[in-house]
């Protein structure tokens with residue numbers, strides 16, 4: 001039951017649209033959705049699939065860095081390692097690529113981590129959710145991401161989203177600052193009671209964030225994601241004590257040591273969980289446990305995950321009973337993927353796949369079709 005080989009398959013998936021963040025478009029349409037699939041084969045011939053899917057304008061990793069880090073550093077360190085020793089595998093990965101305030105190239109590490117979880121599930125004949133040992137829910141509602149330049153555009157997107165079945169809307173704010181409150185109000189008005197929350201991706205200074213929090217609260221919003229810079233502990237504390245909204249941290253919640261420090265300083269009351277940004281399911285589940293035990297709100301999120309990252313997230317979110325609609329927006333942006341059968345999503349509600357491991361099947365022909373030379 002030892003790791004025999006680790007192979008990396010860089011892919012470029014065609015996209016329907018690009019996402020715009022306060023710092024600019026997350027990528028170009030031509031660039032496509034770039035993701036590196038990781039295949040781990042054990043000494044008995046069992047196979048697990050993971051993926052490393054960097055969003056270079058969100059965190060520091062690139063497709064090129066993820067591919068070379070896995071091929072040149074992580075894979076060689078793990079050949080011969082016991083498949084079931086996840087903690088030991090992470091210790092080896094952290095020895096090769098040091099962790100600091102963030103987990104040190106977490107997206108590359110998460111590709112390996114997800115493949116190991118898939119492999120363990122397949123070996124045992126159980127789903128990843130079963131492996132996580134909690135069955136709080138078996139369905140996860142998806143949120144529609146709204147990134148609009150005007151309130152009218154935001155209302156149009158929301159109305160169409162309600163018709164498609166979305167029960168939640170996450171609104172990107174911070175890049176049309178004068179219009180942000182009107183954009184959020186337009187979404188709330190069009191959402192017909194669906195859950196709406198703004199995400200500023202660190203786009204506001206403290207004074208702006210305080211003003212916007214009051215404006216969003218008047219719209220009926222109850223949750224505000226990452227309003228200020230991840231390093232600004234003073235601003236996070238000030239916001240918590242001054243506004244009635246739950247402030248959830250995303251970019252600030254990449255590594256366990258920093259989150260623990262924020263808890264000690266009364267600077268956090270909610271966490272956005274992303275499997276990839278923390279280095280995979282091994283650390284994501286620890287962060288969920290920490291949040292639940294510390295009484296923090298949990299929201300589910302992702303980095304425009306392709307199906308492997310999407311499925312890993314669904315297993316985790318279902319295990320931890322995340323009931324608010326989650327921002328797993330891969331299906332909203334990715335036009336075609338590498339699956340043999342589509343993910344079980346109906347009216348924007350994802351079911352937890354029940355087959356062993358992640359419960360998905362890769363189409364080898366599609367890996368060739370979307371192959372990218374890195």
Ligand SMILES: [Mg+2]
Pocket residue numbers: 199201225226250251272301
């Ligand atoms: Mg976010």
